[in-house]
Amino acid sequence: MLRNGLVAAVAAVAVFPVTAVASTAQAAHTPGSHHAAHHVVHHVRGRVTTHHTRLLVRSGPGTAYRIVGSRRDGRPVVISCKKRGSAVRGNHRWYRLAHHRGYVSAHYVRTGGAVRWC
Structure with a gap:
């Protein structure tokens, strides 16, 4: 049967x-x-380029958000998406770190590919 x-x-x-x-x-x-529709998440790898200082990780996309951590120069970061925020040296883009670890200014990160908008 x-x-x-x-x-x-x-x-x-x-x-x-x-x-x-x-x-x-x-x-x-x-x-x-x-x-449930399955969403594919594409993370982009980047590298901190602050030249001898630490890159501050913030809770949101801007310098007014609280500091939640830092990354050393030359260290890799995994980026999930980008948002517009406060300007850092004329650059308004901020990268959201993967796994909700905070935001970093795109001015100090070099990426290996295109980063999607959040």
Whole structure:
């Protein structure tokens, strides 16, 4: 009985593959749906370039936010996205560190690729 049901299901998908895919995709993007859409997170690697000083990590994208840590010159950082914030030497971009570790001024970080907006 189980085998017959499995064969029938495979046959239905083979006959109507577009309908099966379309309904699955629509369910994943319907607001309030119980199907969670999977988001792929692309982190970008960067390197601190402060020239002999520490880069301050802030709780938000700006110099008015509290300091939550620091990174040494030459150290790698993993960036999840960028935001506009207060200017640091004319640069308004701030990088959000991966895993919610804070923000650093983009003026002092060199990246190995494009960083998406938050």
